[in-house]
Amino acid sequence: MCIKIVATNWSICGVCENLQITKQSVVWCSECDEGLCGECKNHHAVSKASKSHETVFITEYKKLPTEVLQIAQTCKLHIEKFELFCRKHDCPCCKKCVKSHNDCKSLTDINELTKNIKTSNAFYEFEQILLEVIENIKRLNTNRKENLTLLENKKREIVAEIKQTRINVNHHLDKLQDDLIKELMRVEQKEKSKIEKLLTTLKTKEKEITEVQENIASIKQHASELQTFLTIKNIEKDIAGEEKFIQSITTSDTTNQINISCQINKSLQQITASVQKFGEINVSSDQCDFSIQKRKDRQSQIMVALPTRNIKNLSLTLQKRINTELSEVYGCSLLPGDMMVFSSSFDDRIRVLKSDGSKDFEIKTIRQTFDVVFIGNDSIAVTSSNSNQISIIDLKKQKLKKSIKVNSYNGGVVYNDGHLIYCAREKGIQMISLCDETVTNITNTKLTEYSYVTKFGDKLFYTNSDNDSVTCCDYHGNILWTFCDTSVHAVSTRYLCRQ
Structure with a gap:
């Protein structure tokens, strides 16, 4: 679990503050974890110990998400920089922390993990997962809206059938007809409300994921490598939860394909005094054929779908000749x-x-x-x-x-x-x-x-x-x-x- 602390006051130059001087900072150095005024910024840029550090303007740095700004880049217990990352416990460690990780065989130099992380394939895959999650939410939205359209269409068909049958009966059946239509409206509204409730939840989830995407762009541009890495670790856990949420929806009966139908009373063909109903409204629930698309799943499907053919059994047939009238x-x-x-x-x-x-x-x-x-x-x-x-x-x-x-x-x-x-x-x-x-x-x-x-x-x-x-x-x-x-x-x- 990553330790979070509130970052140093950005608006005050950290170097000047140590000298009991108050100056406004203009840039932020994530390596030094402090702000720098204009004068200290110039010294910082030529100092042998810090000239390789990257700085960002305070105004831009403050645009980073709060959870990124609150990520500590030094160990809260030992006040030392993180130098290792324990894969077993999924947390960064300083040199002194290693004593409590003696049994961990997966300690890795954190610089190796954060080097070029913003342009790495891992970061690209992470962005693709975000796109994939929001795409699945959109597809769920579309699926449920299509079910709403189906319900509307079926309702119109049933109403038309009811009214067409009603033409062939006497006027004394008006009340029975009205009762049946009311039942249809009630059932359709009940099922419609369930779907709309799910759509509202999906819309909220989509908005949350969209905010994460927007934050990613800012993180990619202005956060330090370590901040980027640790932020990804935090967001990955949230995304895993969202994926489980979507999975739970698709495996529950909330995404079953809802259908309504009507069975007209055949006795209406020979009207008798015993007829008490115009018909019945039935609700059927078929399992939804919606499936979540995942990058790894798609890769597996592609691998399975590839046909096994022997090149010796392949034959070529000339289909067409094209004269491009071009050279090379x-x-x-x-x-x-x-x-x-x-x-x-x-x-x-x-x-x-x-x-x-x-x-x-x-x-x-x-x-x-x-x-x-x-x-x-x-x-x-x-x-x-x-x-x-x-x-x-x-x-x-x-x-x-x-x-x-x-x-x-x-x-x-x-x-x-x-x-x-x-x-x-x-x-x-x-x-x-x-x-x-x-x-x-x-x-x-x-x-x-x-x-x-x-x-x-x-x-x-x-x-x-x-x-x-x-x-x-x-x-x-x-x-x-x-x-x-x-x-x-x-x-x-x-x-x-x-x-």
Whole structure:
């Protein structure tokens, strides 16, 4: 369990306060855990002991969530900095704390855990879990609203049936008809109220998770590495609770598919004095087919769904020939409506073809075009082999939408869930978010200029023309296998077909 204490007074310079001087602080140093005035800030920036410390303006630091600001970065018992993290007890430790963790074999240097945490795959996975939880809440909302619509439609059908039957009977059955409709309204309202109550709860949960997402952006920009790490540990517990809550809902009868029906009294066909009811309203409850989507579950489903086929039994059939009229086509991608896009490094252009192979349009303003991939929203991304720019093209407007600057030349590229995964030469495989343009390293394996990458299921596959190889890894960069065949000409491993 993490220990929380209230942080030092941000508005007062900690150094000056120790000298019995009161000065307003302008920046905050998380390493020193104190504010600094303008003069002390300058000394702090050149001091050998603190020049590597990162500072943030007080006005920005105060924007961090309260629970982040209250996280202690020093041991409350020993007043020393945390240096280790005990995985067994899920808590940080200082050197003196180690005495009470003698039996713990999972003590880890906390600097190793917090290093580059904001750009790590673990942090990316954490953000994806948040997105996943809120997406599940939205899907639950949609599911329940659809049930409301079904109830409304069924109600209208039943009312129509009742009234149609009523046309064939005498006027003395008016009271029986009214009683049946009232019962229908009562039952429908009762079931409707149950669903609306659940929707209200889900809306509250969605708002809470949304607030956590908003806080994450601030934490990512302004919190220290340690604060970020410890905050994540705290939020993970809350998210686990929310996931259990959603799981409990889907396994309870509150998400059963509610239906209503009506059974008209057949005796009405031969009206007698014994008929006392116009019909009956029945409520049936079928188990909801809603299932929570989880990243690990989806990966397992993908793995199970992959067919086992022997390559020797595969046969190829020529479907169509396309004349691109381009030289040195290095990239291609299929577009909606059976359209196609090709990139030519020699001609410095991309060309979009219609389904019949005729030219739709082309763009010549991108230099050294390499690979191209469809990213949804009527857009494509184009990499440049001798540039650190990735271009986003609007297919509807047929022009450049924006350019994204990355820290390397870029080659083969594939799109996955709001991110571009591309070959970054000596930097290996990198992934950039199209939302906030943050870059994450997947693997540091040095690649050639003519390397390509694609995905299939939960795996990535990339080529290396220098050693005639194709490598398979997961999204964390863990290599699963590498296939090499030196008898194959290097050019053959330059291209890698997409799924």
